[in-house]
Amino acid sequence: MDTAIDIALKFAAITVAFVVVLLIVAYTVLAERRVLGLIQGRLGPNRVGYGGMLQPFADLLKFILKEDIVPDKSTRFVYFLAPVIATMAALMTMIVYPFGPEIRIPFTSITIPLVIARFDVGLLYVLGVTSVGVYGIALAGWSSNNKYSLMGGLRSAAQMISYELALGLSLIGVIMLAGTLDLAQIVELQSGWHGFRWFIFFQPLGFIIYLTAAIAETNRVPFDLPEAETELVAGFHTEYSAMKFALFFLAEYINMLTVSMLATTLFLGGWNVPFADLLPGGRGTFLFGLVSAIGFLLKIVFFLFIYIWLRGTLPRFRFDQLMNFGWKILLPLALFSLFITATVIFFWPNI
Amino acid sequence: MLALLFILFAAMAVGSALAMVAQRNPLYSAISLIGVFISLACLYVMLAAPFIAAVQVIVYAGAIMVLVVFVIMLLNVEQEERRRKRLKFLVPTAVVLAAILIAEVAFILATVQDFRGSPTEGDIAVGVTHSIGPALFTQYLLPFEITSILLLMAIVGAMTLARRGGLLPPNARVIPGAQQLPLSLVDPRAEPDDLRPVETNTTEEAARLLEK
Numbered sequence: 275m276d277t278a279i280d281i282a283l284k285f286a287a288i289t290v291a292f293v294v295v296l297l298i299v300a301y302t303v304l305a306e307r308r309v310l311g312l313i314q315g316r317l318g319p320n321r322v323g324y325g326g327m328l329q330p331f332a333d334l335l336k337f338i339l340k341e342d343i344v345p346d347k348s349t350r351f352v353y354f355l356a357p358v359i360a361t362m363a364a365l366m367t368m369i370v371y372p373f374g375p376e377i378r379i380p381f382t383s384i385t386i387p388l389v390i391a392r393f394d395v396g397l398l399y400v401l402g403v404t405s406v407g408v409y410g411i412a413l414a415g416w417s418s419n420n421k422y423s424l425m426g427g428l429r430s431a432a433q434m435i436s437y438e439l440a441l442g443l444s445l446i447g448v449i450m451l452a453g454t455l456d457l458a459q460i461v462e463l464q465s466g467w468h469g470f471r472w473f474i475f476f477q478p479l480g481f482i483i484y485l486t487a488a489i490a491e492t493n494r495v496p497f498d499l500p501e502a503e504t505e506l507v508a509g510f511h512t513e514y515s516a517m518k519f520a521l522f523f524l525a526e527y528i529n530m531l532t533v534s535m536l537a538t539t540l541f542l543g544g545w546n547v548p549f550a551d552l553l554p555g556g557r558g559t560f561l562f563g564l565v566s567a568i569g570f571l572l573k574i575v576f577f578l579f580i581y582i583w584l585r586g587t588l589p590r591f592r593f594d595q596l597m598n599f600g601w602k603i604l605l606p607l608a609l610f611s612l613f614i615t616a617t618v619i620f621f622w623p624n625i
Numbered sequence: 626m627l628a629l630l631f632i633l634f635a636a637m638a639v640g641s642a643l644a645m646v647a648q649r650n651p652l653y654s655a656i657s658l659i660g661v662f663i664s665l666a667c668l669y670v671m672l673a674a675p676f677i678a679a680v681q682v683i684v685y686a687g688a689i690m691v692l693v694v695f696v697i698m699l700l701n702v703e704q705e706e707r708r709r710k711r712l713k714f715l716v717p718t719a720v721v722l723a724a725i726l727i728a729e730v731a732f733i734l735a736t737v738q739d740f741r742g743s744p745t746e747g748d749i750a751v752g753v754t755h756s757i758g759p760a761l762f763t764q765y766l767l768p769f770e771i772t773s774i775l776l777l778m779a780i781v782g783a784m785t786l787a788r789r790g791g792l793l794p795p796n797a798r799v800i801p802g803a804q805q806l807p808l809s810l811v812d813p814r815a816e817p818d819d820l821r822p823v824e825t826n827t828t829e830e831a832a833r834l835l836e837k
Contacts, residue, residue: 277626352652394753398679402666405687409659409694416652416698424698431695435688455676455754 299527300330313586340516352417357521360410364528372458377563396457418513426509430500436600441487443608447480447615461544469546479611488533496588534577545570638664
């Protein structure tokens with residue numbers, strides 16, 4: 275009976291997490307449009323609701339009501355499958371991030387950890403699930419029976435394989451420092467120095483490499499060649515309309531969120547807020563948990579802002595530049611960072 | 626509960642495997658194979674080996690099959706025609722192999738009596754990251770290193786073989802954006818029908834050559 279209750283609770287927690295993620299995505303889209311407007315000296319959408327706060331829901335309604343066009347010569351089954359794979363792979367990673375410490379619910383003795391699923395191999399789970407997401411884009415490009423879509427899909431596959439290497443290598447430095455793949459434990463290890471012992475101070479190069487490679491993995495500016503509208507119409511999702519297009523859109527923004535969460539968890543101390551342990555009651559109180567969770571959210575918002583900022587600032591790479599940069603600069607740099615980390619840990623194991 | 630999950634994932638694995646063999650379209654076969662790998666990963670998780678499950682997904686489903694799908698998409702392999710003339714020796718080979726497999730299963734069913742022996746602590750620790758790392762870098766260091774070198778040699782070998790013959794000379798650099806242009810297009814002094822190829826490594830270089 276207990277297992278049944280456990281399973282029901284997990285289901286409830288996962289549902290809540292998905293709803294929260296979708297809300298964050300909705301407002302990231304709005305924030306992107308408003309911030310881009312700010313950067314480009316215009317207003318952005320500000321009419322629906324106060325300051326445009328209801329714009330995401332208006333957009334959603336539009337997506338649902340629009341006509342869903344399926345190209346006549348597409349490969350039906352794969353064409354329908356592709357957006358599902360993309361969105362599912364993106365959503366599935368959302369359950370492993372610890373967004374707060376263990377907290378005690380006020381006036382009771384129940385303590386709950388603020389993480390939905392805790393794995394021994396949490397980090398590998400994230401990498402594995404996100405690496406399946408590339409099929410969504412590649413298959414979408416192939417099944418649309420459109421040369422621009424196909425080019426977009428091919429570019430995406432090539433780009434993701436190339437940058438996955440640098441991404442993985444940049445994470446190994448953190449894994450070596452932490453000695454574990456369990457995300458909750460990695461965050462715990464960064465709670466020293468009054469919650470300021472973040473791994474970014476030990477892995478500055480690794481952090482920069484991770485962020486660069488991760489932006490390439492999510493197909494965002496300046497690495498958005500799979501959907502480069504000046505060359506490929508809209509790339510892999512040229513033939514997708516209405517809700518199926520919305521699913522790709524959703525997947526892209528959830529992937530941005532994944533990258534932000536992983537960067538926060540691994541490099542910026544996760545939920546650790548500097549000097550939060552000096553709050554009345556110290557660690558483990560409800561207040562501490564609340565402050566930590568808000569700190570986690572703010573760090574994610576910071577990374578999402580960087581994404582938008584880059585989009586408003588940088589031009590797009592050319593494809594050969596992209597490949598050269600990935601293989602000839604980023605990969606050797608990641609190896610160099612790994613080598614330095616390994617050497618330092620070998621000589622001073624207690625760092 | 627566990628038995629139900631096992632049946633679910635096992636059925637998914639077997640179903641995907643059958644679909645992979647039965648499909649005529651190579652891309653569908655590839656997708657089915659990805660399904661097999663993911664179901665196998667789920668089975669590994671049930672066997673308390675999360676590390677192997679994760680690696681299975683990352684390496685096979687996430688990297689190798691992406692390359693396979695990539696190649697199928699790039700070559701746009703058409704739906705395989707139903708071949709009338711099959712390779713003669715395949716049918717007897719298949720029969721023999723199937724017989725061996727059935728014999729193996731029968732042997733295991735006959736000899737292994739106790740299915741429900743509960744696993745010990747040592748058994749559970751086998752698939753966990755903490756036990757794999759030390760084992761890989763102490764007890765099995767030599768096989769591990771030899772495998773790494775073998776893979777490295779395979780990569781170098783593949784590159785050497787790919788460069789030999791074909792369009793590119795062995796010392797040519799393969800760069801995206803590289804193209805071959807006919808000499809008549811590049812050099813105004815050449816005969817108008819001189820189609821000897823001129824190598825350009827990047828799009829920029831090609832543009833520069835064309836401007837001359």
